[in-house]
Amino acid sequence: MTQASPNHAAIDVAVGILMQPNGDVLLGQRPTGKPYAGYWEFPGGKVELGESIFDALKREFVEELGIEILSAEPWCGVQHQYPHANVRLHFFISREWHGEPQSLEGQAFAWQGSVRVEPLLEATIPLIAWLDQLRDELRFTSN
Numbered sequence: 001m002t003q004a005s006p007n008h009a010a011i012d013v014a015v016g017i018l019m020q021p022n023g024d025v026l027l028g029q030r031p032t033g034k035p036y037a038g039y040w041e042f043p044g045g046k047v048e049l050g051e052s053i054f055d056a057l058k059r060e061f062v063e064e065l066g067i068e069i070l071s072a073e074p075w076c077g078v079q080h081q082y083p084h085a086n087v088r089l090h091f092f093i094s095r096e097w098h099g100e101p102q103s104l105e106g107q108a109f110a111w112q113g114s115v116r117v118e119p120l121l122e123a124t125i126p127l128i129a130w131l132d133q134l135r136d137e138l139r140f141t142s143n
């Protein structure tokens with residue numbers, strides 16, 4: 001794996017949290033061949049040159065899961081330095097989409113109430129507690 005220098009320009013990544021009416025969220029497992037294969041993450045991927053973050057989000061969901069995102073709200077941003085890359089993650093929450101998730105890249109995925117899949121990508125770990133807090137505020141019951 002190549003090392004990214006800490007000062008290397010950050011790579012923008014669009015990440016989507018699909019949230020069902022009961023608060024369950026969709027996670028995917030990184031397929032073989034990607035850095036951190038086998039780790040769980042929220043679906044998404046790198047923003048391409050000239051593309052808006054929201055367009056990247058919509059494209060990644062079509063490519064990875066065959067899902068059309070109809071609307072999504074920006075939720076939070078996290079910057080993280082991995083050995084392979086310096087990433088700036090833009091997390092969105094979507095409650096409006098068309099289609100059922102399909103494993104188009106051979107990846108596993110799972111709907112989760114309180115997220116219990118492991119291991120999670122390091123930069124995604126704090127999101128789980130923030131999501132639990134959000135779910136409490138929205139009065140979803142935890143399972």
Ligand SMILES: Nc1nc2c([nH]c(=O)n2[C@H]2C[C@H](O)[C@@H](COP(=O)(O)OP(=O)(O)OP(=O)(O)O)O2)c(=O)[nH]1
Pocket residue numbers: 013014015034040041042043044045046047080082085087089121122123124
């Ligand atoms: N999708 C996603 N990426 C995350 C999360 N947390 C986290 O640190 N990342 C990092 C891992 C990667 O370094 C980067 C996403 O890049 P990627 O390699 O998966 O993107 P991509 O799908 O565009 O990949 P590729 O076309 O280059 O194969 O963001 C997360 O929850 N979801």
